[in-house]
Amino acid sequence: MILHILRVLALALLCAMPVAAQESTAPDYAAWERVASDVQDAVSGAEISDQRLSEMRADIVRWRNQFIGAQSAGSDQIGTLKAQIEALGPAPAEGESEDATIAARRSELNSTLAKLQAPSLAATEAASRADGIIRNIDRLIRERQADKLLRLSPSAANPVNWPAAVSLFRWMGAWIYDETVWRFTRPINWDTLRNNAPLIAGLVLVAAVLLLRGGRWMGRLTEWLLDKTSMRGRELISGVVSFGQVLLPVLGAVLLTLALARTAFFGPIILGFFNLLPWVLFVILMGWWLGGRIFPTRSGMVSALNIAEAGRAEGRFHALMLGLALGLNALLSDWIAPRAQDYLGGSGDVAPEKAAEVAVRADAAISVLSVPLQVFAALILFRMGQLLRRQEGLRRATDDDAAFRYRLLRWLGNALIVISVVAPTLGVIGYVSAANALIWPAVLTLAVVAVLAVLQGFVAEAYELVARHEEHPREGLIPVLAGFVLVLLALPVLALIWGVRVEDLMELWTAFRTGISVGGVRISPGVFLTLAIVFVIGYMATRLLQSALKSSILPKTRIDKGGQNAIVSGTGYVGIFVAALIAISTAGIDLSSLAIVAGALSVGIGFGLQNIVSNFVSGIILLIERPISEGDWIEVGTQQGIVKAISVRSTIIETFDRTDVIVPNADLVSGQVTNWTRGNKTGRLIVPVGVAYGSDTRKIAKTLLEIAESHPLVMMQPEPQCLFVGFGADSLNFEIRAMLSDVNFKMRVLSEMNHQIAERFTAEGVEIPFAQRDIWLRNPETIAPPPRSFGAAQATAGAGDLGTPMPGEGYEKPAHRDAEDSPQLSDNDGAEEGDDR
Structure with a gap:
């Protein structure tokens, strides 16, 4: 399965490349009609193979690409003709006439336009028919995939099917043994061994060193980088170096495979097994390496997914076991399964009367071998899901970003647990293909998530190294954006893992390149890229012009700072608007068809x-x-x-x-x-001053005026004034009124003048009054203590405090009094105010 994924990814990358420019010659529509008819007839039949369907689909896609290229033929001339027709003015309405010369010219231009548009219309029609054929082929392929996915195989739980697996291994062993023994008896193979002996010995020696010591050396180098050095970026470098623990042993396995192939002692069957061993080793070591990055062995080391330290050892073990299960499944699906029918048939050619029986035995053998592997992988996935679910409770994150990350881990864990229960159940029942379509994509998805986390960590470490950030490099904007880009790039990979065909992705890519229509305007990647580039250039030019105006040109003028800021801001708005217009015009976007929509939206936007x-x-x-x-x-x-x-x-x-x-x-x-x-900064200051009644008002005014004139910020033109403004309830009121040269210091000047006034008045004996009030009560007897009983009065006779009872005694409840006997305050005759001067 791993090899299949790698092949699919390589094909997807090739398909994602821009399509080469089509030939300038027009498509052969006669040949296209014959091809289209043949494909439609073949698709309507039921005997066509999947491989033949894929080949025909690829042929139809090539034809469609030619038609898409032909649709734009003569577009420049068509645009010129349309402009010439528009220059003639609108066509006359029914019953109206126009000048004969203009009418003849309009007819000539319309005829030429129709001839130029004919190839484009034919290409559009052919492309539409090609799209229909492609959709029919895709529908047929998807139906066949669904039938294969839901096919019921012999159950592995039935002991009757077990001998088929034993027979499969017996036939394979016998075939490999006979083939190897036969090759060892051939003298020419010994001659080949002697001729290639130096090369084989060198390859085996290097392979043995890399397999036995390569991973250990890279591990020691990683530990040395982390423990013995203090250079910046050592964690990034050590992480990259640690990947050598995977690459060096795999390289040793590849060299060993090359050495075994050079001996000529092994046939194609066993060599196919040897060729798969490096990939199997890579998958197993990759699981072990990813487990070490997600569940680090070093205490205090940050995990790629910020996993808690509890349960890391278990996580590393499960990661290794998942890699082992994935490697064994690669051997089963890519080496054993393709040859099962031939081996169980006894030879490469199976008699027609035995074909059905052999197919059933082969299916039973693969089912018996696949289900135990599915159960093993499901158990590991179940434990891994539980481990991921526990992370949210272990970390107890408080920040939103970490909480969101742990919620994703919990959801991933829940999905793994569900798949680990459903998939082996389906496999035991007999739906082996459906179980494989669940369990192994889940394992690969988990691996992709781990790879994305590791790569995002590498980007964060590199950002820390370049930007010299010391705290939380993973939370920076650049690492977060890099992680977002990595997730977008991983989406096609995940789609392929979960069974989406490359052809489906190519259809999406074609639709993306063709663009989408919005209100009659087609937006394609090329148009959008042109629009973005031109607008960014215009925006940068606007900012450059603003910077030049602000720093070099405007400071040399007599325009004040506010005017300079207005000019700079206005230049920015005009520049951005012009850049947008130029970008839209350069991209060839015609917004006239959106005018009605924009007008309708403007009304709603205006109100909202x-x-x-x-x-x-x-x-x-x-x-x-x-x-x-x-x-x-x-x-x-x-x-x-x-x-x-x-x-x-x-x-x-x-x-x-x-x-x-x-x-x-x-x-x-x-x-x-x-x-x-x-x-200007001038402003008036008013300082209110009150003095006691009986003070010399002339002297007070002179003193206050001297204080005002002595302050350096008080202007002499107009000169300050001291005004006697009135007779207050408590004081004679004066005001200092002065113009300040800088009104920003108004409060400081006020404070300083108040200090000087206090000092001068104290020195000259001028009293600054403060308000006093005397309160007179009417009928004060109404607030006297209530009368007491006769016995209590005798007990307290002679006591100095008439209102205080003796210990152990209390007041009697007073008799009811009318409201008019209660204490009252009156503004007129109850409370009288007076000044105590």
Whole structure:
């Protein structure tokens, strides 16, 4: 099965390559009609083999490629003719006429256009017929595959079928023995051995060293890199070097196979076995190596799948056993099964009357040999599934990325457990093909997941080495994107593993190359690539122009910083828009057919995104009119601060608390905005001051004016003023009104002036009053303690505290009083206010 997968992958890679340019000559439609008719007649019959179906399908695909190439023939001339016809203006409506010269020219152009379009239409029709034939062949092949998959073979649980397997091994052993003995008796083979003896001896010696010591040497080198060196990237290098533990023994097995083939003592049957041994060894060692990467032996070493340390030894054992099971299945499917019918028939030619009996015996033998191997692999898969399911509970991940990874491992474990139960059950019943279609793709899928995890780890280590990141290299953007790309590349491989044919993948690739139609516009990979490349070039040119304007050209002009930012931003928007138009035009995308759809969508978008559009338009207005600029001190509603950035949707204001407030541009355009520093930085400062009644007001005004004039940020033109603004409830109120040269320091100047005012008033004995209040109560007797009983009054007679009872005694419940007897406060005659000065 491994060899089949490798062959399929190689064919898929070849098929994925771009198809060579078709010949300029037109297809032979007569020959195509004969081929199409023959294929349709053959497909309608039931005796055609699968191999013949595949060959006919490949022939039809070649014809279809010719037709696809012919569809674009003369496209340039057709486009020119259509442009000329459009230049003549619209055709006259029914009952109308046009100039005779124009009508003759229109008729001539239409006739030429029809002749040029005829080959393209014929190619389109032929390509459509080829597609229909290909779909019929694919349907027939899929039906046959389904029949084979659901075929009921002799059950391996029935002891009657066991002798067939024994007979198979007996015939194979006898055939190999007779063939080998016969070759050893041939003198020419001994002559070949003597002639090739030096080469054979060298190959055997090198193969023995690689098989016996190669893996151990690479293992020691890996341990030395991890333990004895401290260079950066040692884990990546050691991981790559550790793969030598697989390659060197496999290379030794290949050399040994070459040496055995050079002896001429072994026939094609046993040589086929020897040729498969390197692949079987590679599969087994690959399972062992992947197990070591997913379940590391070193304590503290990061696993490729971030597996917990608990259960790693069990995981390595299961990985090795799965590799062994996969290798044995490769021997069974690629060496034993193809020859079973010939061996059980007694020779290479089976008599027709015995063909059915031999086929049943061969099927029984393969079933008896396959089912134990399926059960063995299913047991290992079941334990592996349980191990993967336990990871989520062992790790207890808190971050979303790790939690998602462990959920995937749990789902994978659940799938493995289900397959490990269903597949051997089907195999024991007799559905051996269905069991094989479940169990071995599951094993290969597990191997693909492990390979992807290891490769993603290598990319992460390489990224850490290049970017010099010390923490969490696997969580970086580049490793994550690399892992995503690896998963996309693995999808065709997984599809092939689970039985998808190469032809099906090729149909998807053809449809992808042809493109999809969206609103009458066909988007193909070539069109998309052209669009992306041209747009990226235009975008880069726009950014380069913006950088030149911002750093070299605009700073040398007298335009302020806000105007420079507006020019740079506007250049960016215009450049991106122009780059998009050029890219669409270069790619040849005609958006006229999407105009109606775009118009309908614009109405819905206009209603749904009206706030965003309003903010966008407001942002453009701000960039053009520039009522505010970066660095301005503005006040919007209850928020004020410094403008940090202006974009097309919103403006960022950094408050004096160092917090960023995002204000929609529509609020700045339609609302009231106070710009404290627009145009100039001057601004007025008002300092309120109150002094006690009885102070010399002239002296106070003179003192305050001296304090204002002495501050360096206070402007003398206009000169500062000190105003006596009124008589307050507690003080005589004055105000210092001064213009500051830099209003950004308003609070500092206010604080400094307050310090100086306090110092001068203290030195000159000026009193700064503070409010006091006297509260007068009406009817204070109403809040006296309630009367007590006569006995209690006697007990407490002479006590200084009339409101405090003696120990052990309490108040009597007071009699009910009317509401008017309760304490009251009144603004007029209950509570009287006064100043205590």
